[in-house]
Amino acid sequence: MDLIPLDTLAAGALAVVQPEVLLWTLIGVLIGFVFGAAPGLTATTGVAIATPLTFGAGFDVAMALLLGIYAAGYFAGSIPAILINTPGAPGNAATALDGYRLARAGKADLAISLAVMASAVGGVISLLILMVAAPNLASFALAFTSVEYFALGLFGLVCVAAVSGGSLVKGILGAAFGMFLGTLGIDEVGGITRFTFGLPELQGGVPLIPTLIAFFAVTEILLQAGVHQDIAVLPPQQRHPVRRLPGLALRHGWLLLKSSLIGTFIGILPGTGPTIAAWIAYGQSQRRKAAADGEDVAATRGVIAAESANNAVTGGALVPLLTLGIPGDTVTAVLIGALLIQGIAPGPFFIFEHGDLFAQILTILLVAALMTLVLGLGARRVLPKILAIPPRILLPIIAVLCAAGGFAISHAPFEVGLIAVLGIAGYTLACFNFPMAPIVIGLVLGPIIEVNLRNGLAANAMDLTIFITRPISAVLLAAILMTLAWSTWRARTTEHDR
Amino acid sequence: MRNWNVLAGGLMTATCLAVATGSGAIAADYPEKPVEIVVPFGAGDALDSTARVIAERLKDKLGVPFIVKNIPGAGGGKGTAEANKAAHDGYTLLMGSTGALTAGPLINDAGYKAEDFVALAQLVEAPIALAVAADSPYKSVKDVVEAAKQAPGKVTYSTPGPGATQHINMEILAKDQGIEMTHIGGRGGKGAVTKALSGEVDFVFVGASNYTSLAEAGKLRVLGVAAEERLTYLPDAPTFKEQGYDFDVAVWFGLLTNKGAPDDVVDKLREAIAEVANSDETRDLYKKFDLNEAFLDGAAFQERIEGNVATHAVVLKDIGLMK
Structure with a gap:
């Protein structure tokens, strides 16, 4: 398939480089920062709330506002993830693991810089892919049936090994617990409720955002409250000059590229999104553990992988939207309404008939990524000052934010109660040294694995061999086996060396 | 201390009264x-x-x-x-x-x-319609029904989810025709369309507006619209009624x-x-x-x-x- 003519692209790009559109992009980016950073609010909510505001606006202004929120929203959740272990959105949970560790070690500046840089790189790489290959990649989105989604889910589960901390057994138990939480509510295959204890509120299952708030933020609050205040003095925050960033980016160039590609391709797959992308990229980044690498290098790799992957979802998710009219993630699902109001039905004709509008979308996303980069780098000096607030003041404030975030999800007290219950469960598990991340991964991937296993079998007359006769699924399953075999072998040899 | 309790009690009573009178709204004041x-x-x-x-x-x-x-x-x-x-x-x-x-x-x-x-x-x-991928062997509703008669349970279809109107009504049609088909939930309308496009299921039965641009591009074929008349945005798609099936659901x-x-x-x-x-x-x-x-x-x-x-x-x- 041919690309759009370059002059159409250029004209489209020029059309949006004008003060009014740039201003609306900036406003979008700022709103995106707020929605991304506030726990309980996400880029999806931000775009949904802003959509009716664009009913009377032109295409360029409408897209400037909404795509600004989109690009900044996927990044901004990393700031509270790094500073207070509270991912602003599910996609930033993987960032919390290493980012928070860096912040506690006095390197919040470095962690935020890395997150900003990785987000910008991920966003731009996915944009380039969207620009040059969108029509060809549409078929990739359609190569995935339930069989492939099942294999992908299983593949994602392998990253539990990377986030289990000291004990793989506890990691696996945690993931199993998360998968159990994922079975609550209406069964998506059978249509009937499971384990709801007669509570209608649980029909929709255990929602992800309150679970994240509970297992990350609330658990951490309770753990810290148990530490004697005088001992809990953090080392002073170090500055990290911007000029060192390009060097860091180059040193981790391959990781940046790989994670951005993972993010883009997962973005292309409908029904997935930044959360899965970030965990898979994170898991991949932790496979290499050279002896020479210090703790900081491993943490650096973790933040880079998670953030470049979750922001790369933006360009990826637009591929099926603009080529098939099928959204790649939840934000693009909301964008359909915004496009319809502009009189544009996203579908196979969009890029060919509206090459100029396609160019406008690309340009706005690029501008939004750059604005996020500048604003993020600007904010990284100020924000870590939050860590200087004494825990006895900071912790209750975070607790209130968590409760408010829970309430924001469905405007009902149920989620707030759920956060409290799961938070205490998380604290109890943490006291027994269970890592929290596997639980969250289990909750995210459990339903994908279960539903697609059952659907895949139902659609193929209960034939189990379908999982190895379809090529993509076979490759993914083989990759899982190889990863497991390799890490077992490595664990044995390192033990032997000692 | 005691005074505080009295005051708090009084406030609560006042609030309750206010709420009680508030809920007894009459139309003249509403809203x-x-x-x-x-x-x-x-x-x-x-x-x-x-x-x-x-x-x-x-x-x-x-x-x-x-x-x-x-x-x-x-x-x-x-x-x-x-x-x-x-x-x-x-x-x-x-x-x-x-x-x-x-x-x-x-x-x-x-x-x-x-x-x-x-x-x-x-x-x-929102009118509902039945569609198949462009490379599907089925050219009409009758083809689908015949295929399902030949091999019960072998024909698969997707809707937004189990218990959805689309699912229930397709089962009504199946019962009327004496056929048996396998249902796969699509986690929403667009997800159900994706399952037909990717070839995972034989047909999709969701809101007709989901098909418009895909049908124009020749990626999907709409075999039957479950409405009284053809739709303005899918003028080439026949209704179920035209093909002899009394099936009108929305x-x-x-x-x-x-x-x-x-x-x-x-x-x-x-x-x-x-x-x-x-x-x-x-x-x-x-x-x-x-x-x-x-x-x-x-x-x-x-x-x-x-x-x-x-x-x-x-x-x-x-x-x-x-x-």
């Missing part, structure tokens, strides 16, 4: 405060678009904000249960749709029943409020909604969202809901989903 419209699906959904179009107009008409509150989850069950908990004073409206309202409570202990709500007005309908969206709301408040709401729903402005916005205007007044809508519940109960029992 005195913002009204909430609970949308049991996420922002950006077709149901949500309908609610937002109407909310804006109702605000202008009645002079108080009409706030759209999205409570997604459980195929609409979670938000509907939440709306059922609200005070029966007409200050909480429900944007109801087929399935969540008419089938959900029959399948699970959903925390509400269709009878818990009183109908205000049906607003729009997903409807409409406003309801809790049963027990004062009669005069219900009347006032019905009147206001009828007026804004039948304005040209509203119709223009519907068109942009590919929503088919299908106004029914409160009484007619109520009758339709009750009729749907009765038919759905029969089918759900047949396919073993009835609780």
Whole structure:
């Protein structure tokens, strides 16, 4: 398939480089920062709330506002993830693991810089892919049936090994617990409720955002409250000059590229999104553990992988939207309404008939990524000052934010109660040294694995061999086996060396 | 200390009194405060678009904000249960749709029943249609039915999810034709379309507006529209009726409020909604969202809901989903 003519692209790009559109992009980016950073609010909510505001606006202004929120929203959740272990959105949970560790070690500046840089790189790489290959990649989105989604889910589960901390057994138990939480509510295959204890509120299952708030933020609050205040003095925050960033980016160039590609391709797959992308990229980044690498290098790799992957979802998710009219993630699902109001039905004709509008979308996303980069780098000096607030003041404030975030999800007290219950469960598990991340991964991937296993079998007359006769699924399953075999072998040899 | 208790007690009594008198609103005063419209699906959904179009107009008409509150989850069950908990004073409206309202409570202990709500007005309908991928061997509804007769359970199809209107109605057709097919949920309409495009299922049965651009591009073939007449945006797609199948089903969206709301408040709401729903402005916005205007007044809508519940109960029992 041919690309759009370059002059159409250029004209489209020029059309949006004008003060009014740039201003609306900036406003979008700022709103995106707020929605991304506030726990309980996400880029999806931000775009949904802003959509009716664009009913009377032109295409360029409408897209400037909404795509600004989109690009900044996927990044901004990393700031509270790094500073207070509270991912602003599910996609930033993987960032919390290493980012928070860096912040506690006095390197919040470095962690935020890395997150900003990785987000910008991920966003731009996915944009380039969207620009040059969108029509060809549409078929990739359609190569995935339930069989492939099942294999992908299983593949994602392998990253539990990377986030289990000291004990793989506890990691696996945690993931199993998360998968159990994922079975609550209406069964998506059978249509009937499971384990709801007669509570209608649980029909929709255990929602992800309150679970994240509970297992990350609330658990951490309770753990810290148990530490004697005088001992809990953090080392002073170090500055990290911007000029060192390009060097860091180059040193981790391959990781940046790989994670951005993972993010883009997962973005292309409908029904997935930044959360899965970030965990898979994170898991991949932790496979290499050279002896020479210090703790900081491993943490650096973790933040880079998670953030470049979750922001790369933006360009990826637009591929099926603009080529098939099928959204790649939840934000693009909301964008359909915004496009319809502009009189544009996203579908196979969009890029060919509206090459100029396609160019406008690309340009706005690029501008939004750059604005996020500048604003993020600007904010990284100020924000870590939050860590200087004494825990006895900071912790209750975070607790209130968590409760408010829970309430924001469905405007009902149920989620707030759920956060409290799961938070205490998380604290109890943490006291027994269970890592929290596997639980969250289990909750995210459990339903994908279960539903697609059952659907895949139902659609193929209960034939189990379908999982190895379809090529993509076979490759993914083989990759899982190889990863497991390799890490077992490595664990044995390192033990032997000692 | 004692004085504080007395004061607190007094304040609480005063609050209770205020609440009590507030809830006894009469139509002359209604609405005195913002009204909430609970949308049991996420922002950006077709149901949500309908609610937002109407909310804006109702605000202008009645002079108080009409706030759209999205409570997604459980195929609409979670938000509907939440709306059922609200005070029966007409200050909480429900944007109801087929399935969540008419089938959900029959399948699970959903925390509400269709009878818990009183109908205000049906607003729009979304016609449903059957489509196959471009490379599918099926060229007509008859081909699909014949294939299913040849090999029971072998033909697969997708809808937004188990218990959805689309699923229930396809099972009604299957029962009428004496055939058996395998259902795969698509986690929403677009997801169901994807399953047909990727070749995972033999056909998809969801809202017809999902097909428009894909059909034009030749990626999908619409074999049957379950409506009285052909659709303006899919002029080449034949109806089921043209092919000899008496099959006319649609997903409807409409406003309801809790049963027990004062009669005069219900009347006032019905009147206001009828007026804004039948304005040209509203119709223009519907068109942009590919929503088919299908106004029914409160009484007619109520009758339709009750009729749907009765038919759905029969089918759900047949396919073993009835609780």
